[in-house]
Amino acid sequence: MNRHVFHKNLNTVLIYAFLIIIGFTTIFPLLWMLATSLKDPYADVSKLTSIVPSKCHWDNYRAVFVETNFLREFCNSVFVTFTITAGKVFTSSIAAYAFARMIFWGRNHIFLGYIATMMIPHSVTMIPTFLLLQKLGWIDTYYALILPEMFTAYGTFMLRQFFLNLPRDLEEAAMIDGCNSWQIYCNVIIPLSRNALITLAILIFMGSWKNFMWPLIVIHSAELYTLPVALAKFKEMYGIQWPLLMAGSVIMILPMFIVFIAGQRFFIKGITLGAVKG
Amino acid sequence: MIMGFPEQKHIGRNTTAWLYLAPNFLGFLSFTFIPVLFAIVLSFFRWDIFNPPQFVGFENLRDLLGMSIVNGKIAFNDPYFWKYLWNTVFLMLTIPVNMLVSLLIAIMLNHPLKCIGFFRSIFYLPTICGGVGILLLWSFIYNPEFGLLNQALALIGIKGPGWLTDCTWAKPAIMLMGTWGAMGGTNMLLYLAGLQGISEELYEAANIDGASVFQKFRHITLPMLRPTSFFIFIMSVIAGFQGGFDAAFILTGGGPAGATTTLSYYIFNHAFVWFNMGYAATIALVLFLIVLIITIINWRFGGNVHE
Numbered sequence: 001m002n003r004h005v006f007h008k009n010l011n012t013v014l015i016y017a018f019l020i021i022i023g024f025t026t027i028f029p030l031l032w033m034l035a036t037s038l039k040d041p042y043a044d045v046s047k048l049t050s051i052v053p054s055k056c057h058w059d060n061y062r063a064v065f066v067e068t069n070f071l072r073e074f075c076n077s078v079f080v081t082f083t084i085t086a087g088k089v090f091t092s093s094i095a096a097y098a099f100a101r102m103i104f105w106g107r108n109h110i111f112l113g114y115i116a117t118m119m120i121p122h123s124v125t126m127i128p129t130f131l132l133l134q135k136l137g138w139i140d141t142y143y144a145l146i147l148p149e150m151f152t153a154y155g156t157f158m159l160r161q162f163f164l165n166l167p168r169d170l171e172e173a174a175m176i177d178g179c180n181s182w183q184i185y186c187n188v189i190i191p192l193s194r195n196a197l198i199t200l201a202i203l204i205f206m207g208s209w210k211n212f213m214w215p216l217i218v219i220h221s222a223e224l225y226t227l228p229v230a231l232a233k234f235k236e237m238y239g240i241q242w243p244l245l246m247a248g249s250v251i252m253i254l255p256m257f258i259v260f261i262a263g264q265r266f267f268i269k270g271i272t273l274g275a276v277k278g
Numbered sequence: 279m280i281m282g283f284p285e286q287k288h289i290g291r292n293t294t295a296w297l298y299l300a301p302n303f304l305g306f307l308s309f310t311f312i313p314v315l316f317a318i319v320l321s322f323f324r325w326d327i328f329n330p331p332q333f334v335g336f337e338n339l340r341d342l343l344g345m346s347i348v349n350g351k352i353a354f355n356d357p358y359f360w361k362y363l364w365n366t367v368f369l370m371l372t373i374p375v376n377m378l379v380s381l382l383i384a385i386m387l388n389h390p391l392k393c394i395g396f397f398r399s400i401f402y403l404p405t406i407c408g409g410v411g412i413l414l415l416w417s418f419i420y421n422p423e424f425g426l427l428n429q430a431l432a433l434i435g436i437k438g439p440g441w442l443t444d445c446t447w448a449k450p451a452i453m454l455m456g457t458w459g460a461m462g463g464t465n466m467l468l469y470l471a472g473l474q475g476i477s478e479e480l481y482e483a484a485n486i487d488g489a490s491v492f493q494k495f496r497h498i499t500l501p502m503l504r505p506t507s508f509f510i511f512i513m514s515v516i517a518g519f520q521g522g523f524d525a526a527f528i529l530t531g532g533g534p535a536g537a538t539t540t541l542s543y544y545i546f547n548h549a550f551v552w553f554n555m556g557y558a559a560t561i562a563l564v565l566f567l568i569v570l571i572i573t574i575i576n577w578r579f580g581g582n583v584h585e
Binding site for chain 2: 012015016018019022023025026027029030032033036090091092094095097098099101102103104105107110113114117119120121122123124125126127128129130131132134147148150151153156171175181184206209210212213216217227228231232235242245246248249250252253256257260261264
């Protein structure tokens with residue numbers, strides 16, 4: 001009996017040790033980034049022996065915002081990301097609603113087409129899309145950043161699967177009460193799918209906030225740079241001033257961190273939705 | 279048919295339905311369907327976007343995949359393509375390692391302990407933080423003089439290499455970064471969900487039979503997680519073939535000597551640096567073909583993994 005208890009405790013200790021080691025490996029580089037961003041950019045700051053900055057140079061963050069175009073780029077990123085997130089969630093949720101609850105000519109074929117295109121690499125569509133936008137004269141505008149990102153086959157697919165599993169009683173009751181399709185969408189479908197919608201919105205937000213390649217391709221003027229492109233250029237300019245560079249990185253990461261913490265409750269559950277079923 | 283419905287009252291029919299579908303469908307047509315067709319047409323042309331396109335038939339494909347035998351040796355028409363394809367595949371060697379680490383973490387998190395939620399969030403951090411910010415952090419970590427890694431190695435008396443500028447170490451450095459970013463992320467959550475789907479009775483039965491921890495893992499956990507593992511593996515391979523752009527662009531510029539250039543970086547360079555639109559489209563389509571074959575394998579052998 002004692003031996004059993006001992007084994008159980010030993011197991012628990014080993015599991016905690018494992019978790020702490022992995023957790024430390026994960027979080028140490030991030031903490032180091034944070035610490036570096038607070039060090040004096042003009043002193044020899046990068047020694048491992050001085051992990052914690054002796055004095056916090058919050059001034060680095062001010063410098064990043066004031067001495068470069070960072071504020072503008074931050075606002076660009078916020079504007080582009082929020083527009084894309086709202087647009088994508090809206091277009092894919094109404095399309096998924098049509099696929100899941102309505103009957104129309106060609107529905108199954110179109111849906112199959114959506115699924116089939118989900119595996120097409122971005123490199124294939126990227127070149128023609130660039131040429132198309134160039135023809136329209138939209139290269140180096142917000143249109144080029146936003147419009148091609150306004151729809152998602154994946155999101156439509158995920159939401160359709162979710163909508164199909166919603167109980168129909170409420171909708172039928174709403175129909176009997178004389179609600180039209182838009183009222184049913186707003187008052188029945190949306191409230192019932194809150195988790196799925198929030199999960200999708202977080203995924204889109206993260207993807208769009210991090211997106212580096214597309215803005216790099218379609219944007220040439222500095223005043224339209226989004227944060228990732230700005231940071232990459234920043235590295236070319238301030239390559240050796242690590243504290244400033246790390247401050248910029250922290251600023252880029254912080255919004256994703258906040259969104260994740262705020263939506264975590266829905267997100268951790270939602271992310272496995274529609275991916276694997278037992 | 280993939281979507282059999284029981285006959286029910288439908289909320290809308292043709293016109294109404296199309297109104298709902300239209301915004302999404304227009305986006306789908308203009309930014310996916312037509313571009314794919316356009317890419318196929320483009321692959322038959324040579325076009326630098328400044329001069330009018332020139333029809334060249336299958337020349338792009340021949341230049342890309344063709345090979346001949348010169349003096350008993352195979353000479354590739356585009357040796358870079360094969361080199362970068364090899365790089366892309368080489369970088370994917372981390373997939374099994376990443377999966378194993380993810381599985382281990384998931385197994386540990388599947389115990390009813392305190393602070394599990396806390397650890398889960400910590401492990402997920404690299405996934406949410408990804409992107410250029412984290413790549414800059416790693417360029418700092420790998421810095422030969424000031425970097426975290428070489429300073430840590432110096433503590434135990436080893437002089438570390440210039441991780442990103444050394445032909446031997448550049449690929450492993452990129453791979454290590456990938457493992458750090460992926461081990462506690464989405465794949466781990468998928469494994470965790472898979473583990474929670476395994477019936478407790480199986481383990482109880484094994485306990486009665488006196489199975490060891492390792493035997494239970496080998497004969498219950500692994501087989502029961504097969505669909506999850508297969509799904510993660512296929513998705514990682516598909517992503518792997520398309521990946522590597524951000525790291526190559528930010529960390530190494532594809533170097534040293536092309537050691538970290540992947541196919542997606544090669545396509546980007548052909549299209550947007552050297553303006554060989556037709557050739558770039560051809561490489562992209564070959565990449566698509568590779569992904570397509572893997573997806574078909576997935577359908578044939580993956581069973582009911584994907585609903």
